[in-house]
Amino acid sequence: DGGITQSPKYLFRKEGQNVTLSCEQNLNHDAMYWYRQDPGQGLRLIYYSQIVNDFQKGDIAEGYSVSREKKESFPLTVTSAQKNPTAFYLCASRPGQSRYGYTFGSGTRLTVV
Amino acid sequence: GQQVMQIPQYQHVQEGEDFTTYCNSSTTLSNIQWYKQRPGGHPVFLIQLVKSGEVKKQKRLTFQFGEAKKNSSLHITATQTTDVGTYFCAGRKMSGGSNYKLTFGKGTLLTVNP
Numbered sequence: 001d002g003g004i005t006q007s008p009k010y011l012f013r014k015e016g017q018n019v020t021l022s023c024e025q026n027l028n029h030d031a032m033y034w035y036r037q038d039p040g041q042g043l044r045l046i047y048y049s050q051i052v053n054d055f056q057k058g059d060i061a062e063g064y065s066v067s068r069e070k071k072e073s074f075p076l077t078v079t080s081a082q083k084n085p086t087a088f089y090l091c092a093s094r095p096g097q098s099r100y101g102y103t104f105g106s107g108t109r110l111t112v113v
Numbered sequence: 114g115q116q117v118m119q120i121p122q123y124q125h126v127q128e129g130e131d132f133t134t135y136c137n138s139s140t141t142l143s144n145i146q147w148y149k150q151r152p153g154g155h156p157v158f159l160i161q162l163v164k165s166g167e168v169k170k171q172k173r174l175t176f177q178f179g180e181a182k183k184n185s186s187l188h189i190t191a192t193q194t195t196d197v198g199t200y201f202c203a204g205r206k207m208s209g210g211s212n213y214k215l216t217f218g219k220g221t222l223l224t225v226n227p
Contacts, residue, residue, distance in 0.1 A: 035217075040219070043156070043217040044217075099144075101160075102156070104156050104157070
């Protein structure tokens with residue numbers, strides 16, 4: 001079955017450490033996205049990528065970095081510069097045409113202590 | 114920047130009652146999408162509306178896109194316990210910026226008392 005896989009589901013890190021969240025899709029989708037969700041909040045866009053080797057900052061990119069070396073993969077690194085990293089992180093993908101909705105992964109819940 | 118406001122933030126209903134959530138954009142939208150997120154889950158795409166005044170139905174769910182393409186609504190008739198979750202609208206700007214960016218509302222959390 002095609003889909004998006006995010007791993008791990010839960011992640012704990014100490015303050016000051018960088019951490020990388022994995023996102024892999026086998027849907028052959030062109031565009032991939034990273035969103036952050038906090039309790040009672042909507043989804044806020046961190047980074048997005050429309051094609052391989054290209055990505056753009058979203059609304060809250062500070063303290064995060066990404067890469068898109070393969071079409072299937074779009075890992076997100078939460079750096080120590082991110083002031084409030086504890087959150088639920090969602091990866092999504094979409095085919096090239098805008099009439100399709102996003103397919104979301106099951107998310108990674110990151111807790112920084 | 115573009116803002117998408119969604120009301121109400123929370124709605125509690127008795128099973129069998131109707132439910133409506135409203136979405137308003139500060140800018141004209143090219144299209145609007147709706148998603149449902151079950152508690153502890155991830156958002157799942159429900160539908161996309163593109164045309165001014167468009168109305169689409171999915172069983173007990175009715176989706177509308179305003180004539181000015183700045184607002185939308187989701188109406189659920191005769192709610193069931195399976196309808197529990199957070200409903201998000203997400204809009205794409207009519208012009209300018211990236212065609213690939215959606216702006217999400219904060220969502221409406223629906224709880225249903227059996």
